[in-house]
Amino acid sequence: MISKVFMKENLGFKEAKLEISKGLTVFTGLSGAGKSILFKGILSAFALSESEAKVVELELDDELKLEDYGIESEEENVFKLLKEKNTKYFINNQSIAKKSLQNLSKSFVRYLGAKENNEFSNEKFLKLLDTLEIQNNSKFKEFLDEFERDFEDYTKISSELNQILEEEKKVEELKEVAKIQIEKIESINPKVGEYEELLELKKKLSKKDKLQEAWDKASVIFEFEKAVVDALNLSDKDPTFFSECLNELRLIAENEKMEDFDFDIEKILDRIENLSFLIKRYDSIENALHTLDQKKRELEHYENLSFEKKELEKKFENIKNKIEKNAKILTQTRRSNLEKLQNDLNNYLRNLYMENAILDLDGNKSISSIGKDEIVLNINLANLKNLSSGELNRLRLAFIATECKILNQGKGILFLDEIDANLSGKEAMSIAKVLDELSNFYQIFAISHLPQLSSKAHNHFLIEKNGDESFVKKLNQEERVRELARMVSGEKISEEALEFAKTLI
Template identity: 70%
Template sequence: MISRILMKENLSFKEANLKLSGGLTVFSGLSGAGKSVLFRGILATFGFGESEAKFVELELDDELDLESFGIESESENVFKMLKEKSTKYFINNQSIGKKSLQNLSKSFIKYLSVKDNNEFSNEKFLTLLDTLESAKNPNFNELKENFKQIFQAYSENSLKLNKVLEEEKRVEELKELAQTQIEKISKINPKPGEYEELLKLKKRLSKQDKIEEAWGKANGIFEYEKAVLDALNLSEVDANFFSECFNELRIIAENQKMEELDFDIEALLDRISDLSYLIKRYESIEGALETLELKKKELEHYENLSFEKKELELTSQKLKEKLEKKAQILSEARLRNLGVLQDFLNDYLAKLYMKNLRLECVQNDEMSLLGRDEIKLSVSETKLKNLSSGELNRLRLAFIATECKILNAGRGIIFLDEIDANLSGKEAMSIAKVLEELSRFYQIFAISHLPQLSSKAHNHFLVEKNGTQSRVKKLEKEERIKELARMVSGEQISDEALQFAKTLFED
């Protein structure tokens, strides 16, 4: 529910600051006073249409799903629109794009001046029919849930079966590809850590000649070992340190010799090349080994494909038979309640001075999570798309009212732009009573030129213009009676008009 509206610099409005309660809010006033300007400013803040307002701020106390749009929710959510060179939108001081704002707003706002058929989605019709059946049959919801579970299992099984059928078309090609990879990796037969060890050996081999030449020159030092020991002994110096040092040096020199290693340099280079290929192809030796095991399992899967296909086809057939039975029970229940739903809708359409509609339930070839049923709607043989905007909006109103009556629930905000235009007083009062009933569930905003709708308002605002400036004022009872009388008789308010305005409050 919108609890406050603050608007600045909106064409003829310098500022409008409105505090609201729930229920039905009506804006009335002379033509050209600025009612539509005010209305467009509110709607634009939710991303619907454009407005010339420089600043609009709306406070809502609803619980909204803001987190999925990356915005933190608060107990009082504040929507803002700022217009300078471009228009920017904010919720709780966090920026949001216009498209995201529209998607969010559609979840809780119904704008009945937009030609939108989403109100009459097949899912909504089926929900109402199923609710009517649930009220009579306490086991019906369990049936629906069971149908959904079977349908989900059938869908998952169908996906697996389709995959197997696709694989079957090219199974020989897939087997050959898997076998090729298995043979390639198995032929090389890599070992974890082998590649790194071979690289170290290759590096050592590449400088072996230089190592041998250097140690050939260095070996001359051993010719002086005895002379040094004699000198140390004659000098009565302990020669152990020198002997230990020379022993260490002799071990190092021996370790540099490659004669005892039995290897083929060409084979070493070929091995490194093979391992390098595997690393480039599979990122690592470990990756190649994992792929080897995976391809072995794939090959086994392809070999058993005909058996797997048979099992999936058998399961699919069993699930389909169960679905058909459950779907038939759903269809029969919906057909039983189709007339009841049609009567509910036609009762409201009669109140709204619209012709009767007809609902038809047809069976689709394709099964869905909702079953096979599709509800088709026509108004006196006229298809939905051929209705005028006014007719469509009243039909939407009848559907929303029916939805609230059957579900005993409703949530959000409804915007109506002159829904009572060009109607008689009797027709306007009928619409007013439907809106009064709806206002128990929805907050409703309407522009009206007729006293019947305005008399049912919980918040009645007068929009008036003085020179070039517009202002909006909330009316109390006596002021409302005067405004209703003006709607009846014009600028010169007659006693009869005042008396009629008073009787509207008594209805």
């Protein structure tokens, strides 16, 4: 619910401040005073209308799913429009893209001046039919939930089966590719760490001759071992340290000798080349071995494809038969409640002085999570696109009222752009009564030219113009009576108009 409105530099309005309570809010005033400017200014903060305002700020106390748009929710959420060179939008001082703001706003704002027919979506009609059945049969809710779960399984199995059918078309090619990769990796038979060991060995072999020559020269030291030990003993020095040092040196020399090992350098180089091929293709030996396991599983899958296909076809046939059967039950159940829904809708339409609606149910559409049903709506055999904007808005109003009555719920903000324009007094009063009923569910904003609708307002704002500047004022009870009387008799207010205004309120 909008609790406060602040607007600055919006054409004739230098500044406008409104404090609003729940229920029906009506803007009245002479033509050209600025009612539409103020109305569209409020809508512009939701990115649902264009406005010349430099600043529009709205405070809302609704719980909104702002986190879905990367915005932190607060107890009072502030929607703001700022216009300089470009128009920028903010919620709680955090920037939001216009498209994102529109999507968010449409989740809780319904604007009956916009050229949209989304009130009459098939899903909404079917939800109402299902609710009517649940009211008489609580177990029907379980049936709907089971149908939705079954359809999810149906969709999943259908997708898996289609994938197998696609694979089946090119299975021989896929099998051949998998076999080639398996054979190549298995023929090399790599071991983790082997490549690094062979590179080290290759390095050592590349300096074999030099290494051998160097150690041959260095081994002369061992011929002088006895002479050194004798010299140390004669000097009364312990020769142990020298003997231990030479023993350590002998071990190193033995390890560095290569004549005892029979290495085939060509084989080593070939092995390094093969392992290098795997590393270049798979990034590492570990990845090559992982690919080997994966391709073996794929090959096994391709070999078993025929068996998997038969199993899935069996499951698919079972789930398809089940949802087809239950879809027929859904169609029959909904058809049994169609007249009740049509009567509820037509009661409101009659109150709004409109022709009856005819609802037809086509139960032969493609299967979906809501069944195979589609509702077709006609007004006196006329298609929706042939209705005038006024008729369409009254039809939308009737549908919203029907929705609230059946669901016993409704939440959000409803904007009505001159819904009583060009209507008679009795037609305007019929709209006023419907809006009065809807105000228990929605916060409603409306521009009105007739006293009937204005008399039902919980917040009545008068828009006046003095010279080039527009002003907005919230009316008290006495001021409301005079404004309604003006709407009845014109600028010269008669006693009869005043009395009529009092009876309306």
